[in-house]
Amino acid sequence: MNLLLKKLWTTLACCIMVLLANADDRIVNAADFAKYQRPDDATPMVRAALAYCREIKAEKLIFPKAVYRFKRDLAVEKYVFMSNNDEGLKRFVFDLTGIENLEIDGQGSQFILSGFVSPFLLQDSKNISFKNFAIDYVRTFHSEAKILSVDKAGMTVQFSKKFPYKLDHQTLIFTDSTGTVYPWSDLLEFDPIKRETAFMANDFWVGANVPVKELKPGIVKLLLPEVKGTPGNVMVFASAFRLVPAFNISNSAGIRFNDIDIFHCGGMGIVAQNSRDIFINHVRVTPSPGSGRVVSITADATHFSNCSGKIVIENCLFENQKDDATNIHGIYSKITRVISPYEIEVELIHKHQFGFEYLKPGLEVEFADAASIVTFAQNSVKSSEKINKEFTRVVFKEPISSQTKPGDVIAAANNYPEVLIRNCVIRGNRARGILLNSRGKTLVENNIFHVPGAAVLFEGDASFWFEQSGVNGVTIRNNTFDNCNYGVWGNACIQVGSGIMKNVRAKSRYHKNISITNNTFKIFDPRIINVYCVDGLVFKDNKIEKSNSYIKNLPDAKAFVIENCSNVTVDGDDDFKTADHVKK
C-alpha cells in the first residue's frame, strides 16, 4: 500500500507541475543542453533534451538554426522491424518512443548524420510534429560513378572522393573515413543532364562480388561484359540494405511533417506501420543541394503498411529517390497450417515484412485465395502468439471457413486509410510514382508525374510482395502525367499490376471504382491505361498531348488495355479511340 500511495503522490505532483507550468516553460531549447555535445556529435545533446522533454511533458523542442552533426556512437539502440525496410539492431538520434504532443522545430537547421544511424524513431508516439529542418548524411549509403567507357570486357567508371572505396582482392567495397563499410548490391544508370534514370535503363542485379580492376585511383573497371551504359552517364551502386530510414513510425498516431528536406538516408524517407493520421506537407526528398548527386534517398520517399485514419501528402517534391514515391498497402500473411477449427499458423514471406505484428485480439481478418486474391471469408482474432519473426499462431472467435487451406492468405479487413495526394511533384526516381492500395477513399489531384514506370500503380499479390490492395474508390483528377514510362517499370501511365493469376482474372474484380478525369497525359509512348480485374472504371475528360521528348520506341502499343473489367466507361481522345481494346 505504501508503494501505491507513493505512486499516487508522484502522479499528483507531476500533474500539478504540468498544470502550473505556463506555455513558455514547456518549450525546450536544445541549445540549453549544449554542454552534452561532443566533438562533431550532438547526439548526447538530443538525448538529454528529449529526457527533459519527457520529464516536463514539453510541447515544443526547438533547435536554434544551425548545422547539427550526429554520430551513432552514443545514439539510442533498439531492434526494429520496419515494414519494407531491413530489420536490425539500430541506432536512433531522436527516440520519441511513447512521447505525446511534441513539436520538433528545427527553425531551418540542418541535421547531418554519419554512418548507420537513423534520425527519428516513433513507437507508440502521438501527436508529434516535425517542422523546418533538413536531414543529410556525410557519406551516402549508395555510391555514384561517372561512366567513362564501355567495351566487351566491361565498364570503366570514375568515383569522386565523395564515394570512397577500397578493393578486397578483386571486389569493390565502399567505405568512409571511419572505415565503415557501405554494402552494395546492384547497378542502375542515371542521366545526369535530365536528372533521371537513363532511358530504358535496367537494374543490373549483379551483386557485390563483381570482379573489378582499379586502373588508377578512383577509376575502376567492372569486369562485367553484360553491363551496358552510356559514357557520361552516372552509374549508381545501390545500397544492399534499407537499414537507415529517416522517419521510422510504428503504432503511432497524429504525425505531422511541415517543411522538411530529406536529402539522404539509407532506406525510406517516411515509413509508417500500424499507425494512423499522418500528414505530410511540404516535404522535399531531393539530392543534397550542390552535391551533384543523381540519387536522393536509397528507397521509397514514403511508405505505409496497415495504416489507418487519414494519410495526406500535399505540396511535396519527391525526386530521384531510388524507389517509388509512395505505397499505401496492407500485408498478407500466408497460411502454413490449419491447426484446428479455430486455429491457424501463418507466415510472413517477404523478408522486409518479417517481424510485422498486426494480428491483435479483436482484429477483423479476411481470408483470401492466393491465386485470385479474392476474399472468401472473414473472421475476428481471439488471440495470437508470435512464434518468431516469421511465424504466428492465430486463434479466431468463429470457426474458420471450411474452404481455408494452406497457401491461402489473411490480412486485416478494416480501418483502411483515406488517402489524399495533392499538389506534389514526383519525378526522376527509380520505378513508379504512387502505389495506391488502400481500400479507403483515395483522391489524387493536381500532381505532376514524370517517372520512368507507371505513374499510378494498383498492386496487391499473395505470391511475392504479399501486399494487400483491392482499392475501392479512387479518384485521379487534374494531374499531369508528363512523359512517364521512359523506363522499364511499367506498361502504362495508370496500371494494374496485381498478382492475380491469369486463369482466374475473368472472375476476379479485385479493384473497384477508379475514376480518372480531367488529367493531362503528355505522352511519347501511347500507353495510357493498362488494367485488369476492375469493377467500375471511368476515364473521361482527360487531355492527351503527344510529345517528342523521348524516342518513340513503342509506336504501335495500345493506349488502353482493359481486360477482365466490368462497368467501364472510356471516353478517350480521338487519337486514342480504344473501344476495340476493351475486353470485358
Add this chain to the structure above:
Amino acid sequence: MNLLLKKLWTTLACCIMVLLANADDRIVNAADFAKYQRPDDATPMVRAALAYCREIKAEKLIFPKAVYRFKRDLAVEKYVFMSNNDEGLKRFVFDLTGIENLEIDGQGSQFILSGFVSPFLLQDSKNISFKNFAIDYVRTFHSEAKILSVDKAGMTVQFSKKFPYKLDHQTLIFTDSTGTVYPWSDLLEFDPIKRETAFMANDFWVGANVPVKELKPGIVKLLLPEVKGTPGNVMVFASAFRLVPAFNISNSAGIRFNDIDIFHCGGMGIVAQNSRDIFINHVRVTPSPGSGRVVSITADATHFSNCSGKIVIENCLFENQKDDATNIHGIYSKITRVISPYEIEVELIHKHQFGFEYLKPGLEVEFADAASIVTFAQNSVKSSEKINKEFTRVVFKEPISSQTKPGDVIAAANNYPEVLIRNCVIRGNRARGILLNSRGKTLVENNIFHVPGAAVLFEGDASFWFEQSGVNGVTIRNNTFDNCNYGVWGNACIQVGSGIMKNVRAKSRYHKNISITNNTFKIFDPRIINVYCVDGLVFKDNKIEKSNSYIKNLPDAKAFVIENCSNVTVDGDDDFKTADHVKK
C-alpha cells in the same frame, strides 16, 4: 485488491499442485508431445514439452533414445549478446530462460540441427542438468577441402558433397540444400592423418572475396599465390561468424553437463557469462563419428566470462575445435570519459564483448592502467545506464580516484571463480589449450595436452581482447604435455601472453603464485616455460622427455624464459638447467 487476491490464490494453488504431485508426475516424456512434430522438425515438440515442464515445474524432461531433427523455422527467437561469440537475433530449440531445477536427459539420443539455430539457451536458469545426448548439424558452419595441388598461381582444392558451394562471379559461397549461406573468412590447413593442424600452419586471413575458378564440379582453384599447403592435407574454410554456440548460458547458476557429445556447432561449445557453478563432466567435443572431418566445432570448446562460484571441467575430450579448449576470464571496459567526480563513461571495445552487462549496483570494480594492467583503485557501483551495446555510464559510491583518466580500464573486482580442470584430453585443435585467467584458486591436474600452441596460457590485456586476468594461485600438476607447440600459437608449453607493455613489465607482477609440479613434458621443441610479470613461480619435480615426433625447428631455443618475475623456484631436469635464463 481483487487482482492481488487472485494472484495469491493462483500462487497457492500452484504450490499445492506441486506439493501433491509425486516424483513421477514431474518427469516429462518428450514423446508425449510427438503430435507437435513436423516433417524433419522436432522443434515444436520441444517447445510444447518445455511449456508443459514450466507449467508443472518438471524435474526431468526425458527423450526416448532416437534421432531428433531440428530446424530453425519454428524455434524461439531472441536477440542475444554472447561473450566471445557474435551477437544477433537468433533461434534456439530449447529456450530454458527462467527455468529452475530441470534435468534434460537424452537417454543416448542424437539432436541433429540444420541451419542457424542453437540447441540451448539458458538465461536466468538455475540448477539445470544436461545428460546423455549428442549434438550435431546436417551441414557444418565451416567447410573442408582436400588440397590437390599448389602452384605459383594458387591452390587447387576438392570439396566433397558434404560441403556444397556455389560461385558468385569469382567468389566462393558455401551453401546447403535449402540455399542457406554459410559465410567464411579465413583458411587453416590440417593434417588428416595426424588429425591436427598442419605443422606450423598459419591462419590465412584472406577474407571471402578470394577470387576462385571452378575447374570441375567440386574442384576449385583459389587464385591466391600467397596461400601455401601440402597436397593431401585438408584446407579448412573457417566460419566467418560465431553465431550458433551449442550451450548459451547467461546469468545462470548450477549448470551440469554429463555425457554430452558436441560434434558440431557454429560457435563455442559451452559458453557462459555472468554465471556461477558450472560442472562439465564427460563432455566430448570431437568431429562427428564417421564424418571424416578434421574440425569438430568452429570455436572454443568452452569459455567463461565474468563467471563465479566453481567451474569444474573433468573427464572431457576437447579435440579439433577451431579454437582453444577453454578460457576463463573477466572483461575490461575502457574509460572514455571522466564525467564527474563520481561518474565515468566506459566502452566495450572488442565486438565480441558488445552488449555485455555486468556493471550492476553494488559491484566492486577495479580501475587499472591500460599499459601495465596494474590495478590502481577500487570502487563500488552505485548505478549504471547502458547507452547502447558499446557504451555505459557508471556512477560510483565513492569519489573516483584522481588518477583515473580516459584510456584506463575497469573490471569486476570480486567473486572470481574457483577452477578445476582434471582428467581431460585436449588435442588437435587450433591455437592453445587452456587459458587460465581467473583470480580464484585454480587446479589443473591429470590432463593430457597435445596442442599446436601453448598448452597453458595466462593472458589478460587492456589493448585488444580486453580480457581480465591476473591469476593468484594456480596449481598445474600431474599433467602430460605431449609435444605441444607444433603450430604458431605459442612460445612455450606454459606461457604468459598478457598485454603488458614491455617498458612497464619491470614493475608489474600481474600474475601471482603459479606452481608447476610433477608434470611430464614430452618435447621436440625445447621451450617449456615463457613467462613474465609473475610473483611466485615454482617449477619442480617435472619430468622432461625429449621427443622426435616433429622436426626440431628450434633446437637452440631456451627451455625457460622467465623475465620480470619475483620469487621464482625452478628445479629443471638436468638437460634443461636454466638458471642462466632466469632474469629477475
